[in-house]
Amino acid sequence: MSTPAPLAVEVVRRSSYTGEGFPNCIRIANTADRCLRGDTGMWSTIQKLGGIHRVSISEMIRYDREPWLLMPQLGRRFHRRGSVVLPLDDGLDNLVLEWVVPVGYDGVINQLVSMFTGVGFIEGSGDIRWRLRLNEWWVRDYANVVTSLGDVQQPFTLAGGGIRVKANQRVRMYVNIAVGAGAWLDPLGRIVVSTAGWFYPLR
Amino acid sequence: MDTSDPTVPIVDGFLYDLTLQQWGRDYRASVLGQLETHRRAASYRVRWIVVPDDSFELLLPYDTVEYQARITPGSYLWGVSVAMRNAAGAVITPPVNMLVRITEGATKIPLYDDFISAASFDLQGVPQMLSQPRLILEPGYVQVEVANADPVNNITQAQVLLWTMEPCLILNEIQLRECPPFGGAAKPNGGIL
Numbered sequence: 579m580s581t582p583a584p585l586a587v588e589v590v591r592r593s594s595y596t597g598e599g600f601p602n603c604i605r606i607a608n609t610a611d612r613c614l615r616g617d618t619g620m621w622s623t624i625q626k627l628g629g630i631h632r633v634s635i636s637e638m639i640r641y642d643r644e645p646w647l648l649m650p651q652l653g654r655r656f657h658r659r660g661s662v663v664l665p666l667d668d669g670l671d672n673l674v675l676e677w678v679v680p681v682g683y684d685g686v687i688n689q690l691v692s693m694f695t696g697v698g699f700i701e702g703s704g705d706i707r708w709r710l711r712l713n714e715w716w717v718r719d720y721a722n723v724v725t726s727l728g729d730v731q732q733p734f735t736l737a738g739g740g741i742r743v744k745a746n747q748r749v750r751m752y753v754n755i756a757v758g759a760g761a762w763l764d765p766l767g768r769i770v771v772s773t774a775g776w777f778y779p780l781r
Numbered sequence: 782m783d784t785s786d787p788t789v790p791i792v793d794g795f796l797y798d799l800t801l802q803q804w805g806r807d808y809r810a811s812v813l814g815q816l817e818t819h820r821r822a823a824s825y826r827v828r829w830i831v832v833p834d835d836s837f838e839l840l841l842p843y844d845t846v847e848y849q850a851r852i853t854p855g856s857y858l859w860g861v862s863v864a865m866r867n868a869a870g871a872v873i874t875p876p877v878n879m880l881v882r883i884t885e886g887a888t889k890i891p892l893y894d895d896f897i898s899a900a901s902f903d904l905q906g907v908p909q910m911l912s913q914p915r916l917i918l919e920p921g922y923v924q925v926e927v928a929n930a931d932p933v934n935n936i937t938q939a940q941v942l943l944w945t946m947e948p949c950l951i952l953n954e955i956q957l958r959e960c961p962p963f964g965g966a967a968k969p970n971g972g973i974l
Binding site: 606607608609610611613614615617618621622625629671709712713714715716717718721722744747 | 783784785818819821822823824825843844845847855857880882887888894895896898916918919926928930932948951
């Protein structure tokens with residue numbers, strides 16, 4: 579029995595086009611295709627050279643390392659704190675800290691503090707919940723924190739680069755006291771929160 | 782027919798209704814103009830990426846879930862829409878508390894500066910077209926984050942739809958003449974050249 583003729587698609591899979599998962603579909607190119615493939619090739623080349631910032635000759639600010647991982651020379655540290663007396667145990671979110679990232683700067687929050695200074699709070703019980711919000715987004719993993727994070731002497735350091743913030747973004751921290759928890763939480767205690775990190779100029 | 786010829790009208794899925802008159806001064810007409818090269822290209826095909834795959838995935842209050850959609854490098858992302866259904870299966874408008882952020886994987890640059898309400902993508906089945914189609918480079922993935930800003934209600938049966946055009950294989954004229962299905966003879970080693 580003779581070997582069946584190979585499909586054309588099997589042959590062109592050995593094409594030099596760099597990509598994977600080529601769809602099993604054969605087409606004939608026209609001028610528009612050549613234009614788009616040329617566009618793709620150009621941007622792939624720029625990517626291989628290290629990105630547009632590497633090949634650009636403009637006077638934009640350049641950072642040797644990612645500025646949200648290592649504070650650059652032009653960076654500015656910040657440390658915003660907020661404190662309120664124990665709010666009502668109504669199950670609602672109460673604003674404790676609010677600030678806005680300055681225009682022209684991005685930043686990173688790499689340290690957090692969320693604590694209760696009084697007695698009666700059991701870590702993880704859910705009696706007190708802290709929440710961090712950026713504009714309308716409840717920050718992933720910090721939107722429903724049921725334990726204290728750090729204290730005023732030893733802030734909690736975020737691993738892996740922190741939480742990046744953008745220019746003009748509104749940063750808010752809330753506290754939520756569970757319904758009925760006021761019966762055993764110290765009424766003289768205070769909720770203390772803080773955010774620390776640095777800003778860096780936009781390129 | 783060579784669709785790259787500017788005298789040949791574009792007939793594609795963008796405007797199936799040939800009786801629909803376009804008012805040339807709105808956003809949609811401008812974006813379609815930006816997409817003219819893409820619409821005339823013959824070696825790309827439509828690919829809709831659904832995120833998440835499981836439409837019944839639950840999103841709790843205050844929660845954010847993150848997905849990674851695999852896209853063929855060289856594809857163009859040109860539109861986004863959000864589909865949501867209620868428990869009875871009827872299509873409903875996504876709530877304003879459902880937030881979406883889409884980030885291109887190679888450059889880590891998001892499509893929008895911040896999370897955007899999913900209600901912005903609800904155009905009754907028509908995609909929200911990007912002002913410029915976004916080229917997806919190696920390694921070929923798009924990160925989609927969906928967040929629930931509602932303090933009380935879950936979000937369920939919501940999916941983000943990424944409208945892309947995916948590059949297909951291109952044969953040049955020599956390969957066409959020599960390729961068996963198109964009239965050429967088979968080579969012993971299975972190759973053409």
